[in-house]
Amino acid sequence: METTKKYNPETYKTPTGSQLNCKGWVQEAALRMLLNNLDPEVAERPEDLIVYGGRGKAARNFESLDLIIKALKDLEEDETLVVQSGKPVGILPTHKDAPKVLISNSQLVPNWANWKHFDELEKKGLMMYGQMTAGSWIYIGSQGIVQGTYETFSAIANKDFDGSLKGTLTVTAGLGGMGGAQPLAVTMNDGVCVVAEVEQWRIDKRIKTKYLDESIEDMDAAIDRALEAKKNQERVSIGVPCNAVHLLERLKERNVIPDVLTDQTSAHDPLIGYVPHQISLEESNVLREQDPDKYEELSYESMYRHVELMLELQKAGAITFDYGNNLRARAQEKGLKNAFDFPGFVPAYIRPLFCEGKGPFRWAALSGDLADIAETDRVIKELFPENESLMRWMDMAQERIAFQGLPSRICWLGQGEREKAGLAFNKLVKEGKVKAPIVIGRDHLDTGSVASPNRETEAMLDGSDAVADWPLLNALVNTAGGASWVSLHHGGGVGMGYSIHAGMVIVADGTDDAEKRLKRVLRNDPGMGVIRHADAGYDIATDTARKHKLDIKERLK
Amino acid sequence: METTKKYNPETYKTPTGSQLNCKGWVQEAALRMLLNNLDPEVAERPEDLIVYGGRGKAARNFESLDLIIKALKDLEEDETLVVQSGKPVGILPTHKDAPKVLISNSQLVPNWANWKHFDELEKKGLMMYGQMTAGSWIYIGSQGIVQGTYETFSAIANKDFDGSLKGTLTVTAGLGGMGGAQPLAVTMNDGVCVVAEVEQWRIDKRIKTKYLDESIEDMDAAIDRALEAKKNQERVSIGVPCNAVHLLERLKERNVIPDVLTDQTSAHDPLIGYVPHQISLEESNVLREQDPDKYEELSYESMYRHVELMLELQKAGAITFDYGNNLRARAQEKGLKNAFDFPGFVPAYIRPLFCEGKGPFRWAALSGDLADIAETDRVIKELFPENESLMRWMDMAQERIAFQGLPSRICWLGQGEREKAGLAFNKLVKEGKVKAPIVIGRDHLDTGSVASPNRETEAMLDGSDAVADWPLLNALVNTAGGASWVSLHHGGGVGMGYSIHAGMVIVADGTDDAEKRLKRVLRNDPGMGVIRHADAGYDIATDTARKHKLDIKERLK
Ligand SMILES: NC(=O)c1ccc[n+]([C@@H]2O[C@H](COP(=O)([O-])OP(=O)(O)OC[C@H]3O[C@@H](n4cnc5c(N)ncnc54)[C@H](O)[C@@H]3O)[C@@H](O)[C@H]2O)c1
Numbered sequence A, B: 001m002e003t004t005k006k007y008n009p010e011t012y013k014t015p016t017g018s019q020l021n022c023k024g025w026v027q028e029a030a031l032r033m034l035l036n037n038l039d040p041e042v043a044e045r046p047e048d049l050i051v052y053g054g055r056g057k058a059a060r061n062f063e064s065l066d067l068i069i070k071a072l073k074d075l076e077e078d079e080t081l082v083v084q085s086g087k088p089v090g091i092l093p094t095h096k097d098a099p100k101v102l103i104s105n106s107q108l109v110p111n112w113a114n115w116k117h118f119d120e121l122e123k124k125g126l127m128m129y130g131q132m133t134a135g136s137w138i139y140i141g142s143q144g145i146v147q148g149t150y151e152t153f154s155a156i157a158n159k160d161f162d163g164s165l166k167g168t169l170t171v172t173a174g175l176g177g178m179g180g181a182q183p184l185a186v187t188m189n190d191g192v193c194v195v196a197e198v199e200q201w202r203i204d205k206r207i208k209t210k211y212l213d214e215s216i217e218d219m220d221a222a223i224d225r226a227l228e229a230k231k232n233q234e235r236v237s238i239g240v241p242c243n244a245v246h247l248l249e250r251l252k253e254r255n256v257i258p259d260v261l262t263d264q265t266s267a268h269d270p271l272i273g274y275v276p277h278q279i280s281l282e283e284s285n286v287l288r289e290q291d292p293d294k295y296e297e298l299s300y301e302s303m304y305r306h307v308e309l310m311l312e313l314q315k316a317g318a319i320t321f322d323y324g325n326n327l328r329a330r331a332q333e334k335g336l337k338n339a340f341d342f343p344g345f346v347p348a349y350i351r352p353l354f355c356e357g358k359g360p361f362r363w364a365a366l367s368g369d370l371a372d373i374a375e376t377d378r379v380i381k382e383l384f385p386e387n388e389s390l391m392r393w394m395d396m397a398q399e400r401i402a403f404q405g406l407p408s409r410i411c412w413l414g415q416g417e418r419e420k421a422g423l424a425f426n427k428l429v430k431e432g433k434v435k436a437p438i439v440i441g442r443d444h445l446d447t448g449s450v451a452s453p454n455r456e457t458e459a460m461l462d463g464s465d466a467v468a469d470w471p472l473l474n475a476l477v478n479t480a481g482g483a484s485w486v487s488l489h490h491g492g493g494v495g496m497g498y499s500i501h502a503g504m505v506i507v508a509d510g511t512d513d514a515e516k517r518l519k520r521v522l523r524n525d526p527g528m529g530v531i532r533h534a535d536a537g538y539d540i541a542t543d544t545a546r547k548h549k550l551d552i553k554e555r556l557k
């Protein structure tokens, strides 16, 4: 089914500047963000259309990609392009306040919602795995996750170490699209970080983009360097080209107990993701093709051992948490009873933020001009001077974040704040203070957009972890409010069967129409999260709902 | 969690006439259709808020019902009410072309999408089962299904018996909200029908509403009567107060082979649905409360035996098909290997219609006035004089269908036809030829709105049975197009884990805005079905897509 066409960076270059290639800025934004997702600086493997997260793709195949591009260029202001698992299937009449693109990726009827069935469908060319922001065209490179990762490690620093990771050692694994942000987030919190990564080129890529400081091939040498740095309260991150399991085994043998322990290998996908420790990387690449069942068996065994080692180090004193890749569930599927003895990062650190409607607000300058992002940075700092951690983040981001593809920024904003920022950006465009419109989106890992019982909705107060009405309502509400494009995904982050989530992007093109849409969408989108958490019984959310007039009973009193 | 409040037919009486209780006709339509769903003439058990289909409810509990009513009365034209599994959770700012209500019912993350987890959540008051049109407020009583059932039995008559069921015996079971339409559909096709139903009151109710002709308590007497009628080419339907399994066993013992054999007991729900044959109805009601696990065990055993008997009668010559209740899957779960040896009704009879965008188009007169429906009937007959089977249906419907609740009508219309009908109805309202607006909807069992691998999407040409992107896109597209309310459901018809589907309702209030919305929504809604079937490789659908300009490649040529 796949066309033989190859990725050509010239053909698929992201347009920049203030000239339109489409019939309006909303369509243009979709076009630029789709191509930006595939920019070699941004995507993990553009030649396979893979953006990040194992096999998270932006389009089903090159034929579909070409057709989407054509459709976006042809799309009128009162039409909507419909995309089914990365393939454009229809252009339908709607109206100017309706989304210009509607996307659903890798959704399966629950009893068939497993990797085996998905793989069959994918082989037949009927499906695509969209991860979260890959298939919904709002990925902005590792930068996107740095802020979330930074928030997590700040929360750890605050909760467990008096506000800083100075003089502590964090051990983790995986330097992929998401995992690559870990070392930077740790050093931003002044700590030492050691990361196992099986592929040397990923380590090199992270060093090039300034997310990682050093690469040390010898495991023991790397551990020694880290211990030295910890003692000297240095802030440094070290990549080690090895399997996570081997690194943890060595730490255990040497009785080196990390202060903080986690993992971001692509455990959500036991076949095209996690690399088992029993064989070499080269052998694993061959085995995956020749005997996928055997590969999965090794993979599951390896993840069992991986979690076992994490539990042992936890017992020895490491603050241990699952970082959203579903590693614990894999080990449990394989029979490890106490796999869930260490918590997920959301209930441990993130949920209180969700209750205030806080989440990963991101934006990109469609002009491609760095000065435009500088302008938006200035606006954010002006708007929220009282938010100290936000101010600290903005400073560090400006100083340390290397842009990939279209210049972009991310920061966590809460209920009320997102509207303010969106409207301010629209004003910048209107007044010509930036050279082209600004596109605003968010990760699917957000307060109101996801049901994922092993990650974002783990251990909800009322037991509603698996209720998936919420992300679906989020997508419907954003469609009704007039977001620019809306998407629904299955299996993002944690793999098939484990999650349902919704994406949203909205363009600030400086028009009055956009102003109205921004006001609605940036209120309703986090609002659904506040409502969801208030419904589950979280007091912070109840207060936030009341404060922001989201409480239906108050309204109907 | 449940409030103790009882259903009171006076308090919850459906408003009729041309006076508004809400701030606009769209909100008013939602209010009237919600209350109509619960009208004792329409609903199976209004005292439990159960509309049809086992435990398909219209609202989570009485507290939620009251709050929804209040919200609808308070809702502005540019606002949207959000309903999560039958509970109103928010009123959010949108715009006049956005749906006034967005609903998601009983959606679960796939790995938790089973009855056991659902039951736990329901007990905690966190969920509700919405079936299809119960939780989306567009159920119109058994009448709604008569047309679909009529279409199925006509298709059988055409395919297997030269256009009529005269002189044939159809055996089935279940006289619930849906199943109750079977005897009438058979006699409308001039045949003889025997129906097993465990509850006498259901038989009586169907006789009262003219869906069933007779009730004969003694099984043998009933069979004798049927054989006599078959010989005399009479057209008659007979209800037998017994378990389906017992009736089939007796038929087998007496070597009476039905010409047509099917079943519509609520097999989708092994606990609060199917009644096992090993114990009496009274015992089953006690056991369900006291030992639900034991009940389910008996239920599964019974369904195993049920399917076994159907397979035996099929071998003996009966044209046998599954009528959408997932009975075969239950038997298979219990270990019956060849349970799927008889086909589902969709691939056998309905799919060719879906490929033309045909499906269950329905409408109700919000005035409550029979003359309004007569007016719409006239319009339909004027619009499509060349469609013979439609003409035959309209005549019989007018003659034989007893209205329940608000006067309503249903007929199957295809791509292009639905728009025409919708616009003509809007004109009737505009010109004052009817006393109040007309509300238009459809069943979720439609061409583009459902993924249900054991029913609507069984045995798709390309193997895409389980792909659930389609119903989700359908809901998003209808939200974007400006439907009046849009819903997403899980588990309707075939039970938890087995289906995802979308509902859509749109109000023809005579305004120019409504005209534009009707044009879009009634084109796009079946259009998504045509696109879905064309994508799967059905030639009829490809032709229909081309004819109606739904082909994206043609458009972008
Ligand atoms: N917590 C969050 O917020 C969050 C967000 C997004 C994704 N995730 C999850 O984190 C995981 C990583 O995401 P990604 O985008 O970085 O994926 P990716 O596929 O781009 O990268 C995974 C990396 O892990 C490496 N790897 C695989 N097995 C290994 C092993 N046994 N030892 C050492 N290295 C190994 C791979 O070589 C690869 O570089 C995914 O499961 C993803 O779903 C978490």
Ligand SMILES: NC(=O)c1ccc[n+]([C@@H]2O[C@H](COP(=O)([O-])OP(=O)(O)OC[C@H]3O[C@@H](n4cnc5c(N)ncnc54)[C@H](O)[C@@H]3O)[C@@H](O)[C@H]2O)c1
Residues within 6 Å of the ligand: B044, B052, B053, B054, B055, B148, B173, B174, B175, B176, B177, B178, B179, B180, B196, B197, B198, B199, B202, B242, B243, B244, B245, B264, B265, B266, B267, B268, B269, B273, B274, B275, B276, B277, B323, B324, B325, B326, B445, B492, B493, B494
């Ligand atoms: N084919 C379709 O188009 C279609 C449409 C909707 C629903 N359905 C399915 O058809 C089934 C029936 O729907 P409904 O709305 O009528 O449900 P319902 O719960 O209102 O009625 C089911 C009836 O079956 C009876 N019954 C249960 N077990 C029995 C047994 N063993 N023997 C005899 N009678 C028994 C019950 O007493 C009840 O009257 C459901 O599973 C539903 O999902 C099919």
